[in-house]
Amino acid sequence: xxQLVESGGGLxxxxxxxSVSCAVSGxxxxxxxxGWFRQVPGKEREFVAAARGDFGTTYYADSVKxxxxxxxxxxxxxxxxxxxxxxxxxxxxxxxxxxxxxxxxYDRRNSYDYWGQGTQVTVSS
Numbered sequence: 624x625x626q627l628v629e630s631g632g633g634l635x636x637x638x639x640x641x642s643v644s645c646a647v648s649g650x651x652x653x654x655x656x657x658g659w660f661r662q663v664p665g666k667e668r669e670f671v672a673a674a675r676g677d678f679g680t681t682y683y684a685d686s687v688k689x690x691x692x693x694x695x696x697x698x699x700x701x702x703x704x705x706x707x708x709x710x711x712x713x714x715x716x717x718x719x720x721x722x723x724x725x726x727x728x729y730d731r732r733n734s735y736d737y738w739g740q741g742t743q744v745t746v747s748s
Contacts, residue, residue, distance in 0.1 A: 625649045625737040627719050632742030640707040643742055645719030652700040656726035658735055659693060659704045661715035661744075668718065670730035672704060682729050687713075709746045716741040 631643040647655065656676040662668040672693040673682045681693050692705040702719060720735035728734050 625655075625721060625723075627721060627737055627739035629717065629719055629739040629742040632717060632744045634745045634747065635709055637709060637711055637746055637748050639709055639746075640705070641709060641744060642703060642705045643717050643744065644704075645702045645739055647700045647702065647719075647721055647737075649700070649723075651723065653697040655721045655723050656729070656735075657693075657695060657702045658720040658729065659702075660718045660720060660732065661713075662718065662741075663715045668732055670732075671717070673726070673729035674702070675726055675729070676723070677725075684730070706744070709744075711746045711748045714744060714746050716743050 626648040627645050629645045635641045654676045658673040659671040660668045661671050670684050674693050674695055690708045695702045718741045719739045721737045722735045
């Protein structure tokens with residue numbers, strides 16, 4: 624069973640930066656494709672960023688492109704989401720996700736098999 628544990632959320636002012644991380648259990652972390660999603664109450668969980676485990680390609684939602692950077696450290700079994708120029712509309716619970724299968728649609732929730740519990744990010748105006 625693969626377990627994901629997010630950390631690093633918090634409160635930040637608009638225009639500021641914040642980094643969240645996700646520790647992933649498992650001996651084959653380097654093979655996992657990973658994703659970040661976010662959700663606000665009353666809305667569906669939406670795609671933020673993804674990193675393929677095979678070619679290492681990263682993808683971003685248009686709403687965060689140029690402001691967020693996803694990276695992974697295969698020696699620490701950890702994936703990071705560095706967020707900058709934060710906006711109040713970035714406020715959400717951020718979830719990391721993983722799959723050890725071929726990632727067909729990186730922006731679809733059902734492409735991922737394992738999920739963390741989420742970490743709250745709040746951006747004040």
